[in-house]
Amino acid sequence: MMRSLLALCFLVLAVAVVSAEDEEMSMPGRQIDELQLSDAEREALDLQLMRARNNPELNPDLYQGDIMLTDEQRKALEERKVMNDSSYWWPKAADGYVNVNYRFAAPSINQTMVRRAISSWETNTCIRFHEITSADGKPHLIFQDNNSGCNSNIGRIYFWNGQPVNLAPGCLTLLGIPVHEIGHAMGFNHEQSRSDRDDYVIVMFGNILTSMASNFDKRGTINFGVPYDYSSVMHYDSYAFTSNGNETLIAKNPYGQLFMGQRDGFSFMDKRIANLQYNCTAVYLRNCGATTDPCQNYGYYGPNCKCECPPGTSGTNCEILIKPYLDALVSTKSNNSRTITTEGVVTSPGYPAPIASVDEYIQIITAPACKKVRLTFTAFGLISRASASDNSCYFQQLIVRRSDILASQPYCGTEILSGQVFESVGNRMVLHFISRLNWVRPGYSATITFVQDQTSPNCTSTTSASTSTTTSTTTTRTTTTSTTTKPTTATPTTTKPTTTTPTTTTTSKPTTTTTKSTERTTTKPTTTTTKPTTTTTKPTTTTTKPTTTITIRTTTTTTKPTTTTIKPTTTKPIKVNNGRK
Structure with missing residues (x-):
């Protein structure tokens, strides 16, 4: 009775443990609302979910999700013409700086984040932004929230009332979003629209909303020799316009997947291309009393009178290359x-x-x-x-x-x-x-x-008793070893001195054989003379005497087998195997 009670207790305990484990493994199925989170954590999660469900940078009514086009730009796209993008750049002043006026449409917009984005542009380039309070009839940016998401025109466009940069509340949660939209206004296109993008990413059109496929068109872009940058603040994220929750952009370098769509701010290459686009280096060299840019490995001469060096390089002039740019970025990510x-x-x-x-x-x-x-x-x-x-x-x-x-x-x-x-x-x-x-x-x-790997054509080696899939040709080496042995006596047969007829080569399927030595002997007093056998290797003539054994080793894998018939003896035909099993 006691043993039965103990067994029952153990059974109940085991069921309880299993149930607890099952409950633990099923916990991922609980809704996020059941998590024990602080108000700040819950707010952050709600924001992340909102961006996952409705990315404010991806407006289906705008070109590539966040670009407003003029009639001229739209016509150029429809006619598949490459626009002269430089005509949309902001003009340089006599001192080499680029001056851009801006204003806020309403005080309700998050001006703090916009000013941080403007400061980032001013710190890293020769572009200077000047706030105005009202429309003055001259080209300027107007930051506004019209609930259309995050979007801007490409380059400098004249509107008497100002060129709109739309930033809804969800667009001002990360510094990189207003930096990105200001980038469009300065003439920057999306990174994945570069003419060379197919060398770096694969567009998974099967995962893209059908009506949004044109947003992944390539454009003629001016890249100034700057390499493709997965980490650019101007790059789409890997799930942009997904129709099924799967990735729409796949990086050909797997590590690039970590950076696509980052909105923390400028990447190094973003800063370099902006300085090249507006020829800021000339301004810095003049201000610093220098004449030439000494920077190497994609470094550039900056406003602090020294080389700004990309990740993976070191040295005063970025002359020491430690590791490739992307590899250097990976270590900073995780x-x-x-x-x-x-x-x-x-x-x-x-x-x-x-x-x-x-x-x-x-x-x-x-x-x-x-x-x-x-x-x-x-x-x-x-x-x-x-x-x-x-x-x-x-x-x-x-x-x-x-x-x-x-x-x-x-x-x-x-x-x-x-x-x-x-x-x-x-x-x-x-x-x-x-x-x-x-x-x-x-x-x-x-x-x-x-x-x-049995599927790779360069690695397949399928063998069977009578078939070889090997098709390569190798050089046959023949090794002849002579040894003296005692005469051997064959099994009782009636033999007469005979001369073999020439060998007959028949066509058969290739066979895969292992390398082995074939021993040939004759009985007293028979003398057998073997004429050269025709094979794909170099013909070899061997004369066998009663006391001599000839060993032939071959390493070729392509020699077709030959069948040699010796008449009129009753012995079985000799099969010469040329190949490797």
Whole structure:
């Protein structure tokens, strides 16, 4: 009786533990409203959800979501003409500076954030902004909120009442948004519209709203030799105009995915191209009493009379290149981005402890040549899809990209099962992890193994008893070894001295054979003379005497087998195998 009670207690305890574990794993399904958050945290989350659901920079009624066009610009686009963009740049004054007047349409707009954006432009370029209080009939910017999102014209456009820069409340939460819209007004296009963008990103048109596909058109742009910049404040984010919650832009360099759409402010290359566009270097050189720009590796001479050097370089003139620009940026984004080249276990940071901080990283798993990556998950638990953001994996997600440029849906909650396997296409797999909220979710753990790639045409080696798929040609080397042995006695047969007829070569399917030595002997007193055999290798003539064994080794993989018939003896035909099994 006592044993039965103990067994029952253990059973109840086990059920309770399992139930607790099930409840823990189902916790990601709880709605965000149930989280224990402060008012400030809840407000921040509401704002993030609003931007995820309705990005104010993506107005479907405007060109590329946030660009207002004049009739001339629209006509040029319709006729597929490359506009002379420099005609829309703001004019330089006699001292080399560029002067731009501006005013606010109403005091209700967040002037503090707008002034911060203006200050960023003035600090990093030779453009100077001057506030006016009313329309003066001259070109100027007017910052306003007309509830149309975040948008601006491209370049300097004359409106008697001012050139509008629309900034709705959601547009003034990040410094980079007003910096971006002012950039349009200064003549900047979107980075992904560059004429060379196809070398750097893939546009996933299958994931884009059909009516918005034209927003991803390329334009003739003046780039001043500045390389494509994933981190530009003028770049779309990777989900722009998505129709299904999946990415619309894929970076050909996987690390570039980390930076597309950043709105923290200017990137280094943004500052460089702005200074080149308005020839600010000439102003700085004159002010500093210098005559030439000594800066290297995309550095530029700045207002502080010294070279402004890009990430990944050092030295007075940026002459020391430490690492490529993008690689240097990666280390500033997250300590968890890395390349993995060995088998083992990969986990979210601190697993199985809860994810402790907001983070985003890229991990590139690279297998040896002719191998592919097999990723087997042993655990997976993130915050589930949020109904408030169109049921997307907004707060936490893991994207498993089976190749560098193959799009994949985000996974969250418990959508990846224990034991679920992903295999790469080619020898690389990319893991892209995003956590916009640090909350009690354990993360993930998976095992990396490298397996033979049977799909690559350069790695396939399919063999069978009678077929070889090898088509390459190698040089045959023939090694002849002579040894003296005692005469051997054959099994009882009736033999007469005979001379073999020439060998007959028949056509057959190639066979894959292992390299082996073939021993030929004759019985007393028979003497056999073998004439040269016709093969794809260099003909070899071998005369066999009773006490001599000839060993032929071949390493070719393309020699077709030949069948040699020796008459009139009753022995089986000799098959010479030329190939590697």
